Amino acid sequence: MFDMSTRRLFALYLGLILFGVSVALMVRADLGLDPWDVLHQGLARRTGIGLGWIVIAVGALVLLAWLPLRQRPGLGTVSNVVVVGLTAQAALAVVPDPHPLGVRLALLVLGIVANGAATGLYIGAGLGPGPRDGLMTGLAARGLQIRWARMGIELSVLAVGWLLGGTVGVGTVVYALSIGPLAQFFIRRFHIIDRKVSFNG
Template identity: 65%
Template structure:
């Protein structure tokens, strides 16, 4: 797994783009939105903004919650704010609504799996977590298992989004209970190894 910057940038941007596509697929499945997107949809309906615009605005607000967790933003954090909402709006414009239930279930399953993979790719690039993921990694750094941290955040956001009128369905529950374990399984497998500083006069370690 390459630790060079160009490769890490490619993983970051590819992961963010796939994340935006996963959001659009779950919207088109129309079986219940992902937890954060329940909140995004509720806010979009109340403000008249597009879903992608709300995604990016919420990301900026969530960054304020990083302060007590002492999380530091990176290039990946800024890229997340810019890329995900833009790609989500573009994918929604390209993917038409699907009527057959079997097709919608397929979109939902692919969307959830793609979301987990996308999260592992851009977090694994080690260029800074997304605003929402910073909450997860901040709690994990304080001793809470990453799967539990992600699940707790998803359920809390889901409750707020539902109160604002966002769409909740079986797909919402599937996402809320599965994305934490899925992220916990995939993130270690797609994380670029951390580079170590060699001692003076030592030969730098060779990373696979």
């Protein structure tokens, strides 16, 4: 029905849109965000600029940091910068602020699971990593172990975002503990290019 290229493009853009929606759900839950979105929210609160526009601006700046690392962006990389931010901005405009704790918890869980599924879709499409993932892999390619690269980056942006007023809470901890297993689960199911590829972490 669809050729391979069409399937990859569909998975990429579905994943990026779902990722933007997941960001909005976690923001509305107001129980804590992932490290990068703590930074995005802190910058948005300090500047008065919409969070989605901040996501785009930070993504573009991170992409510039690829230059000294000699990373090469793909279609998915550039699309990630734009689509996630636009979708998050649009979703925040229509998803209301919930007040009951039960609703906020449901939004948090839904947002984290959707984030994992979105990661599986856009990475599985094989059209280029997001700018933040590429920064991590670029540092790893220069000799830094990937776990230390990721930890250093995420702790840094989390600290800066918290100082700027971003929301850190139980959702931040739940995201940190669950996103790895969720992403691995969904990457295995949505990977399009080579079903024989093994994902071990």
